[in-house]
Amino acid sequence: MADALVVAEVADGKVRKGTFSAISMAKKALEALGGSFSILLIGSGVKGLTGEVAGFGAAKILVCDDPSLANYTAENFAPTVAEVGKGFGLVCAVASSFGKDLMPRVAGRLDAAFAGDCADVSNEGGKVLYKRPMFAGNAYGYCTLETPIQVATARQSEFDGAEPSGGESPAEDVAKVAPGEAASRVEFVKLEQVKSERPELSEATTIVSGGRALKEQFFQVLEPLADVLSSGIGASRAACDAGYAPSDFQVGQTGKIVAPQLYFAIGISGAIQHIAGMKGSKCIVAINKDPDAPIYQLTDYGLVADLFVAVPELVEELKKHKAASA
Amino acid sequence: MKILVPLKRVADPDNANKVKPTADKVDTSGLEWKINPFDEYALESALRLTEDGKAPKKRLGEVIVVTVGPKETETTLRSALATGADRAIRVDAEDDALDGRMVAKALQSIVEAEKPDIVLMGKQAVDGDTNQVGQILAERLDYPMATFAATIQEEDGGVLVSREVDGGVCWLRLKNPCVVTVDLRIVAPESVYSLKTDKSFKHNDGVRFAALPAIMKAKKKPLDVKTLGDVAAGTELTAKYSKFEPPPQRAAGVKVADVAELVQKLATEAKVI
Numbered sequence: 001m002a003d004a005l006v007v008a009e010v011a012d013g014k015v016r017k018g019t020f021s022a023i024s025m026a027k028k029a030l031e032a033l034g035g036s037f038s039i040l041l042i043g044s045g046v047k048g049l050t051g052e053v054a055g056f057g058a059a060k061i062l063v064c065d066d067p068s069l070a071n072y073t074a075e076n077f078a079p080t081v082a083e084v085g086k087g088f089g090l091v092c093a094v095a096s097s098f099g100k101d102l103m104p105r106v107a108g109r110l111d112a113a114f115a116g117d118c119a120d121v122s123n124e125g126g127k128v129l130y131k132r133p134m135f136a137g138n139a140y141g142y143c144t145l146e147t148p149i150q151v152a153t154a155r156q157s158e159f160d161g162a163e164p165s166g167g168e169s170p171a172e173d174v175a176k177v178a179p180g181e182a183a184s185r186v187e188f189v190k191l192e193q194v195k196s197e198r199p200e201l202s203e204a205t206t207i208v209s210g211g212r213a214l215k216e217q218f219f220q221v222l223e224p225l226a227d228v229l230s231s232g233i234g235a236s237r238a239a240c241d242a243g244y245a246p247s248d249f250q251v252g253q254t255g256k257i258v259a260p261q262l263y264f265a266i267g268i269s270g271a272i273q274h275i276a277g278m279k280g281s282k283c284i285v286a287i288n289k290d291p292d293a294p295i296y297q298l299t300d301y302g303l304v305a306d307l308f309v310a311v312p313e314l315v316e317e318l319k320k321h322k323a324a325s326a
Numbered sequence: 327m328k329i330l331v332p333l334k335r336v337a338d339p340d341n342a343n344k345v346k347p348t349a350d351k352v353d354t355s356g357l358e359w360k361i362n363p364f365d366e367y368a369l370e371s372a373l374r375l376t377e378d379g380k381a382p383k384k385r386l387g388e389v390i391v392v393t394v395g396p397k398e399t400e401t402t403l404r405s406a407l408a409t410g411a412d413r414a415i416r417v418d419a420e421d422d423a424l425d426g427r428m429v430a431k432a433l434q435s436i437v438e439a440e441k442p443d444i445v446l447m448g449k450q451a452v453d454g455d456t457n458q459v460g461q462i463l464a465e466r467l468d469y470p471m472a473t474f475a476a477t478i479q480e481e482d483g484g485v486l487v488s489r490e491v492d493g494g495v496c497w498l499r500l501k502n503p504c505v506v507t508v509d510l511r512i513v514a515p516e517s518v519y520s521l522k523t524d525k526s527f528k529h530n531d532g533v534r535f536a537a538l539p540a541i542m543k544a545k546k547k548p549l550d551v552k553t554l555g556d557v558a559a560g561t562e563l564t565a566k567y568s569k570f571e572p573p574p575q576r577a578a579g580v581k582v583a584d585v586a587e588l589v590q591k592l593a594t595e596a597k598v599i
């Protein structure tokens with residue numbers, strides 16, 4: 001019997017939503033592990049956040065609140081996470097840029113085997129069987145991790161966020177572990193945040209994504225559509241590389257993995273790497289002037305048209321629809 | 327400046343939809359081997375960091391490429407040598423007998439022997455899509471790291487790196503020796519500068535290709551072979567894959583005639599607006 005530890009991700013004074021997907025993975029892994037799960041809140045000023053993760057069934061909420069943890073670096077966080085993790089059979093987090101950076105480092109410290117970006121977990125004769133997308137989502141591999149402590153990250157789009165289940169989760173302070181030499185050789189300089197009023201890609205129920213075809217008019221064309229749909233905005237790599245959209249808009253194998261209810265691919269050809277990041281969407285719409293664009297192989301609704309004409313028309317039509325159904 | 331660049335060959339990622347997951351393996355036969363794109367970008371970055379941006383290019387440091395894999399992976403190493411790396415190391419191993427933890431341990435021994443200033447590698451291999459080796463390696467070496475690097479500027483005794491993270495860009499300053507894993511935008515014209523490269527210089531967009539004479543010359547560059555026992559003695563496979571399967575297929579839907587039909591279908595058929 002073993003317990004699981006969920007490392008919460010905290011940003012801007014809040015527990016990030018992806019944490020609840022990691023909680024779901026941990027809870028499911030307990031079917032194999034048999035024990036209970038706890039949550040680690042680590043950072044500066046995180047003591048006040050216990051309420052955000054209480055009531056999800058955690059045995060304990062472990063809190064490492066230290067002013068020296070104000071700016072995240074893996075070098076500074078990993079030693080404490082690993083030390084706390086020693087009491088557990090599974091240490092997990094969400095596969096965000098935080099989890100992807102930190103958790104393999106924690107695994108290295110614990111000499112633990114690691115399974116990244118898992119789509120599911122199940123019980124294989126008392127062992128946790130991790131299901132992982134590979135080859136840009138063109139294969140699923142199932143693996144077990146054969147070390148005393150296992151480390152994993154959860155793909156947010158594949159695990160619904162845990163729902164509150166009530167009960168008490170007593171909070172307990174844990175001390176920060178003095179980091180090693182590495183931490184003294186890294187300096188956090190700054191975080192340049194792209195602030196947006198729109199829903200985050202990982203949390204949006206509707207996303208409109210634009211590709212290379214949008215050119216410098218990326219926002220000019222897509223914002224009105226995103227406004228009427230209250231959606232998030234994404235992009236292809238080509239649009240990000242060209243500077244039409246910020247890099248963290250990139251949807252794909254090596255960008256954000258999204259699975260909204262409704263996804264618009266506008267002026268996007270449908271390269272394997274892009275598809276890998278959005279094919280889990282419930283309903284996919286493409287607007288592309290090329291009737292043979294590969295994106296049409298997976299769209300529910302395809303509109304062969306010049307986007308510069310079709311998108312403004314679509315905005316008007318959606319407004320009419322909204323007005324009529326209001 | 328001495329830079330170590332770990333490389334992996336992968337089945338042609340632009341045809342990843344042609345892999346055939348079977349019960350016990352992912353069959354990639356029929357697909358060409360390619361260097362993992364992120365590793366190719368790491369190599370390009372390493373070359374940029376060991377140049378001054380002037381023509382003809384002057385080498386200012388040493389770039390060592392290393393791979394863990396069977397004999398055929400020497401083709402990948404040779405092409406990296408032809409692109410400009412100075413020497414190569416192959417750790418002999420079968421692909422199926424490896425996991426990220428073992429590769430990290432093998433690389434650790436090589437780093438300890440070679441003592442590079444920077445280990446520069448891809449953020450993830452696009453076959454396993456695991457994204458772990460750089461981080462594990464950095465921890466085992468007790469080195470600072472910067473993952474998902476979009477830009478690297480060499481500084482006195484270290485590097486200033488911008489990283490692509492959720493919601494923006496994070497800047498870290500590292501002291502050498504360190505580990506840096508690179509993201510896509512690292513091969514943009516203004517992303518990598520050595521101390522000797524003028525800040526007004528713009529690199530060619532993307533990676534460089536080997537010229538024919540360089541391909542000939544690469545055959546004579548040193549390539550050492552080590553065994554897994556030399557560099558990762560006693561390490562066993564601990565991420566054990568037991569089965570593989572194809573993902574569910576999405577059926578292609580319909581083409582709509584115009585915007586009005588699209589909105590009508592979204593409202594009444596898909597019920598998503």
Ligand SMILES: Cc1cc2nc3c(=O)[nH]c(=O)nc-3n(C[C@H](O)[C@H](O)[C@H](O)COP(=O)(O)OP(=O)(O)OC[C@H]3O[C@@H](n4cnc5c(N)ncnc54)[C@H](O)[C@@H]3O)c2cc1C
Nearest residue numbers: 211212213236237238252253254267268269273274289307
């Ligand atoms: C290692 C690696 C990782 C990658 N990771 C990602 C990733 O995570 N995400 C990603 O997106 N890509 C990724 N890529 C890149 C990917 O291979 C493609 O190059 C990229 O997705 C193409 O972007 P695009 O569809 O916008 O551009 P293009 O392929 O150029 O497509 C543009 C489309 O716009 C259409 N079009 C042009 N004008 C109009 C118009 N007026 N109206 C309507 N349609 C029009 C064209 O018909 C075309 O289909 C990766 C590549 C590599 C090598």
